[in-house]
Amino acid sequence: GHNLGINLGSAVARCHLNVVDMIQENLQEKQHARHLLLICKGQVEIATDLVRLAAERQGRSLKIMMGSTFQEDKTDHHSFNLLKRIVLCMERGDILVMRGLDEIHGSLYDMLNMSYTSFGEQQHCRIALGDHDMLAQVHSDFRCIVLQDASQLRKADAAFLNRFEKHAVGIRDVVTDQVQQQAAQLLVRWAAEAVSPAAAGQQAAGSQTTEDGLCQ
Secondary structure, eight states, X not given: OHHHHHHHHHHHHHHOOOHHHHHHHHHHHGGGSXXXXXXXXXXXHHHHHHHHHHHHHHTXXXXXXXXXXXXXXXXXXXXXXXXXXXXXXXXXXXXXXXESOGGGTGGGHXXXXXXXXXXXXXXXXXXXXXXXXXXXXXOTTOEEEEEEEGGGGGGSOHHHHTTSEEEEEOGGGGOOSHHHHHHHHHHHHHHHHHHOHHHHHHHHHHHHHHHHHHTO
16 A cells, blocks of 8 residues: 555656746747646636746736626626736736636637737737727737636637647646655545545546646
């Protein structure tokens, strides 16, 4: 049993990827790399903290925009205000983190696709504002990161997902020590057994398959 635990921890350590380094690399590529989509396995705050750490390492400005669940915010006026804030981020060269802003993704089609137009030394892209379009200036440092809940991934449009460089983010990305990783996995297993002992083995097997797929 002890040897099995050590082997399990080693497998987790090998599968573990330093997501912060990958985020930093993407940010440094600027307009030569696609924007990022972080698939969140669990708390979204983990992905937000990792992006914040990567931004701090580079001394970059970070802006986080989250969607609203209030019905009164599902208006054209609210969407217009969101787009104005995004345009400012693009002009300043901020790192923009978006989550739950599906209602304005259509307006940001060219930005998310990085379909920019050059005027002299400046880059611009089209922003759709209702029946009208505007050209927004895109600073060379501007990067966009979209957070996507893994549980909602199957509902996402495939064409939308294909625009991004994608990485999966979970609790193991903030647990880098091998012993801590092993302890974290054991805690997950114990919690599953406490809830449903009969299903624990099946859940562990399914979880391992999913993790392998996300750690390509």
